[in-house]
Amino acid sequence: MSTVRKATFEDLEAITEIYNDAIQKTVATFDTEPKSLEEQKAWFSHHDEKYPIIVAEEDDSIVGWASLSRWSDRCAYSDTAEISLYVRESHRGKGIGGKLINEIIDEGKRAHLHTVIARISEGNSMSIHLHESVGFRHIGVMKEVGRKFGRLIDVNLMQLVYDE
Numbered sequence: 001m002s003t004v005r006k007a008t009f010e011d012l013e014a015i016t017e018i019y020n021d022a023i024q025k026t027v028a029t030f031d032t033e034p035k036s037l038e039e040q041k042a043w044f045s046h047h048d049e050k051y052p053i054i055v056a057e058e059d060d061s062i063v064g065w066a067s068l069s070r071w072s073d074r075c076a077y078s079d080t081a082e083i084s085l086y087v088r089e090s091h092r093g094k095g096i097g098g099k100l101i102n103e104i105i106d107e108g109k110r111a112h113l114h115t116v117i118a119r120i121s122e123g124n125s126m127s128i129h130l131h132e133s134v135g136f137r138h139i140g141v142m143k144e145v146g147r148k149f150g151r152l153i154d155v156n157l158m159q160l161v162y163d164e
């Protein structure tokens with residue numbers, strides 16, 4: 001049974017390990033080089049009560065994480081966030097992503113965010129399904145904006161507007 005809680009600085013190594021694995025093996029993220037702990041510390045420091053990071057824990061180990069990150073540093077965008085969601089490869093398909101997305105969306109509501117954007121690479125039907133399940137709607141497709149593993153990749157844009 002996994003439990004979901006707010007991330008702490010001590011979780012950063014595990015968060016980074018899960019993310020770096022996805023960088024190297026998937027097109028879910030358009031990062032192509034593994035992140036260093038230093039880079040991840042900077043990323044962590046840009047999150048707080050309004051832009052939260054949460055983790056899923058099972059048997060005392062971190063098996064997934066989710067975040068709402070500031071969409072833009074231009075102030076008028078301050079109530080808009082972008083969602084990220086990653087589950088350890090060995091633990092996918094067991095409901096952990098579902099728990100994480102429900103909890104991070106609740107966190108965003110508590111933080112009085114107005115809207116959340118998701119950028120989802122083509123073919124990631126599992127992620128699209130999860131986002132639809134918590135109320136995200138399709139708002140467009142950016143054609144061939146990524147190139148990874150030698151191929152061009154479209155990105156689906158999805159959006160949740162709170163209290164719509």
Ligand SMILES: CC(C)(COP(=O)(O)OP(=O)(O)OC[C@H]1O[C@@H](n2cnc3c(N)ncnc32)[C@H](O)[C@@H]1OP(=O)(O)O)[C@@H](O)C(=O)NCCC(=O)NCCS
Binds near residue numbers: 029087088095098099
């Ligand atoms: C996408 C990801 C976060 C989902 O987390 P997970 O723990 O594997 O997902 P869950 O087990 O909670 O839920 C999967 C859901 O997708 C459904 N599903 C499984 N395969 C599917 C498919 N091929 N198409 C559509 N839906 C699918 C399942 O039925 C389940 O839905 P349900 O709860 O309504 O039955 C995880 O697989 C992951 O980390 N993938 C790599 C990184 C990634 O893609 N991140 C998202 C970036 S946008």
